[in-house]
Amino acid sequence: MALIITTDCINCDMCLPECPNTAISEGKKIYEIDPVRCTECVGFYDHPTCIAVCPIHCIEQHPSYYETKEALLVKFQALNIL
Structure with missing residues (x-):
């Protein structure tokens, strides 16, 4: 999921x-997460770091983007081709 x-x-x-x-950028009113780039930190960390640092807990699972850990890892690899 994104x-x-x-x-x-x-x-x-x-x-x-x-x-x-x-994947995070400034939107018109609030920050936004690009679901195409979001891997929920799979490939980098055990847990999403944005959720960990958000002081008001306003980051949650996107209801329209369900991806397995395996799919997120594939996305991570595609985004981080060296």
């Missing part, structure tokens, strides 16, 4: 530098 930032976001800038896939 993650999504809810409208509760206060634009605190904590999540932006934590994303190893550069």
Whole structure:
């Protein structure tokens, strides 16, 4: 699954530098997560770092993007071809 930032976001800038896939960007009103780039940190960390640093817990599973850990790992590998 990809993650999504809810409208509760206060634009605190904590999540932006934590994303190893550069999936998080500034939106018009709140930060946004690009579901094509989001691997929930699979391939980098055991848990999504954006969720860990969010002080108001406004990052959750995106209901429209279900991906298994294996699919997320494939996405990670495609995004990080060396």
